[in-house]
Amino acid sequence: MDNTSIWLMIIGVSIVSLTPRIFPVAFFSRYDFPAVVKEWLSFVAPAVLGGLTAVSILAPRGVIDISIQNIYIWAFLPTIVVAVKTKNLFITLLVGIGTMALIYNFFGM
Amino acid sequence: MQQEAIQQKELQKGMKEAIPIVLGYLPLGFAFGVLAIETGMSVAQATMMSVLCFTGAGQYIAIGIMQAGGAMITIIMANVLVNLRYLLFSTSTVPFLKDRVKPLAASLLSYGLTDETYAVAMNHYQDHEATASYMAGLNLTSHLGWIGSTLLGAVLGGFIPDTDRLGLGFALPAMYICLLVMMIKRRTDVFVAVFTAVVCLIIGFLIPSTMDNLSNIIIATIIGATLGVIINGQH
Numbered sequence: 001m002d003n004t005s006i007w008l009m010i011i012g013v014s015i016v017s018l019t020p021r022i023f024p025v026a027f028f029s030r031y032d033f034p035a036v037v038k039e040w041l042s043f044v045a046p047a048v049l050g051g052l053t054a055v056s057i058l059a060p061r062g063v064i065d066i067s068i069q070n071i072y073i074w075a076f077l078p079t080i081v082v083a084v085k086t087k088n089l090f091i092t093l094l095v096g097i098g099t100m101a102l103i104y105n106f107f108g109m
Numbered sequence: 110m111q112q113e114a115i116q117q118k119e120l121q122k123g124m125k126e127a128i129p130i131v132l133g134y135l136p137l138g139f140a141f142g143v144l145a146i147e148t149g150m151s152v153a154q155a156t157m158m159s160v161l162c163f164t165g166a167g168q169y170i171a172i173g174i175m176q177a178g179g180a181m182i183t184i185i186m187a188n189v190l191v192n193l194r195y196l197l198f199s200t201s202t203v204p205f206l207k208d209r210v211k212p213l214a215a216s217l218l219s220y221g222l223t224d225e226t227y228a229v230a231m232n233h234y235q236d237h238e239a240t241a242s243y244m245a246g247l248n249l250t251s252h253l254g255w256i257g258s259t260l261l262g263a264v265l266g267g268f269i270p271d272t273d274r275l276g277l278g279f280a281l282p283a284m285y286i287c288l289l290v291m292m293i294k295r296r297t298d299v300f301v302a303v304f305t306a307v308v309c310l311i312i313g314f315l316i317p318s319t320m321d322n323l324s325n326i327i328i329a330t331i332i333g334a335t336l337g338v339i340i341n342g343q344h
């Protein structure tokens with residue numbers, strides 16, 4: 001891909017990635033959603049996080065890997081315990097990263 | 110408190126809540142910068158892509174398609190799919206932003222909507238009112254983290270420390286786990302989250318290509334949220 005094409009590609013990707021973020025807020029802010037739509041939307045965040053968590057732990061390299069060799073599953077265990085106990089993002093992050101560093105370096109997988 | 114002091118506090122709150130996000134973006138943005146240079150982009154192009162697009166998965170896909178000698182239109186079409194989920198995310202922030210943040214400011218600041226800023230903000234809105242200053246602090250700090258780490262990766266390229274050794278590969282998963290735990294308020298939320306997770310994996314298993322563009326998450330979310338409404342309706 002030549003220089004000009006790369007710039008055009010970047011602009012194209014920019015348009016298609018920003019439109020779906022900006023358009024709903026710009027457009028729907030004028031309207032009041034019916035109660036049932038609001039309720040449906042209130043489930044989007046827990047649903048998305050459930051999906052993202054599952055994929056990031058059980059398919060960390062883009063392919064589903066449910067096995068004892070998947071070190072993400074091992075790091076998941078202490079991390080979720082700390083998350084439930086503390087409900088603190090920063091502490092959870094430190095425990096998660098720390099556990100992963102330990103497993104990665106000492107069990108070298 | 111004076112209006113200005115409140116705004117200042119909200120801005121700082123947003124910036125503070127962006128710190129874990131920046132930590133998670135660091136290895137990802139860095140790796141994108143390194144790969145972009147290897148694929149033939151200039152430092153300016155790699156950095157500007159992070160400025161203008163701010164889509165982790167989408168930018169990685171762009172690199173992958175470029176390496177495979179794919180066409181520009183393929184990259185753009187793949188990005189349409191990858192970014193489709195933001196239609197849902199963005200729409201679900203509307204009830205919190207409406208009447209609180211001016212539409213123009215809310216729209217412009219939604220430039221910085223990502224999986225991570227969305228989850229942190231939605232969690233914040235559970236017990237705080239949305240403000241433009243908070244959105245600015247959270248989204249702009251996260252975006253700067255993404256841009257800065259891309260630039261670092263693009264410039265430092267060869268001298269990459271192995272960020273996996275530092276456990277940074279688990280930063281985003283750890284964040285998702287904690288945000289999920291914090292986001293669960295109703296019993297139905299637990300059910301919806303687990304159900305969506307399972308559906309997401311089943312779709313990804315049956316149609317592996319959905320894992321590349323995250324469309325499994327979109328489909329599973331639509332099914333999961335609908336189920337949530339149905340369950341709640343029965344009580």
